[in-house]
Amino acid sequence: MASGILTEVFLKPGEYAVGDTSCRIRTVLGSCISIALWCPGLQVGAMSHCLLPSRGRVGVAEVRGLDLRGLDARYADEALHLMLHELERRNVRASACNAKIFGGGNMFPAQRGAGVPVGRRNGEAARRLLKAHGIEVVSESLFGDGHRQIAFDIATGDVWSRQLPPNDAITGLML
Template identity: 50%
Template sequence: MSEKLIDIFLMPGDYFVGDGQYRVRTLLGSCVSITLWHPALRIGAMSHFLLPGHGRRKHDRPADKPGMYGADAMQLMMDGMAQHGVPLAQCQGKIFGGGAMFPRSAKVRDIGMQNGDYARSMLQEHGIHVVSESLFGEGHRQLIFTIRNGEVLSRQVPPEPAWSKEEA
């Protein structure tokens, strides 16, 4: 019989760092999640950020959403992994999200695409090997990250057609 896992649900702006007793879940639209996982130590981290870049001013970083910006979320995850003695260069990175919640324009890079591109550049900048990604497309994603084995289940849900009012 396997040990029961403790479920954590990330809201936008949240992040989590923990060991193999945790399973982390979230829902993403245009937001992006990065997972970091150390295979030997079985310690992982997951973010759910809303915007690329970082909150430059104190009021840009609400206390209840410290990981609202990608760079802030990444720093919080790296600090948490360091507290567990995890060498970042040995971690596996995965990136998810950046979906289009509205029809995409060929002329404008929407926030989902900006978030996904920013996540890629952050992992590259920190020397973290990206082993998989599921980015962009239409609709939202459901994610489940089981830290024990590093597995991330991702399910993309296409947008529902707009409601129409029937005439009587």
């Protein structure tokens, strides 16, 4: 951190951020997921807060050809594309990054519904997307019951995750 000033960014659902060593990114996740990308060589990173795997109208291959103005970071496939584009603008190639994935929690474990819970679909989609882009996943904290508080320190590449039961109120990031 050259200037000594740390910029704190809090991601709301559907947002992403890209930063350097002066940046720490935080969020709170339930069934949503965050993908954190970090380039150790340049100490540049990005993180998303995605609600769903995709819109259902595009897949990994199709996203690459879309106009950036049409992309929406609420969807994991589109958020990853937006983050990779911003990283490329900072001379960071996808192959130089590693990834960490968080979230996909079951917020209502007592409710038994048909099909795969949205949190599990989100986490599995993140794994597939990163594999399709050739990005190694070095760590993950996925699934289980409740929500997570996440903090990503881009200077070190460290991501802290704290999982709390679904009945605890979200009172802000306590990390």
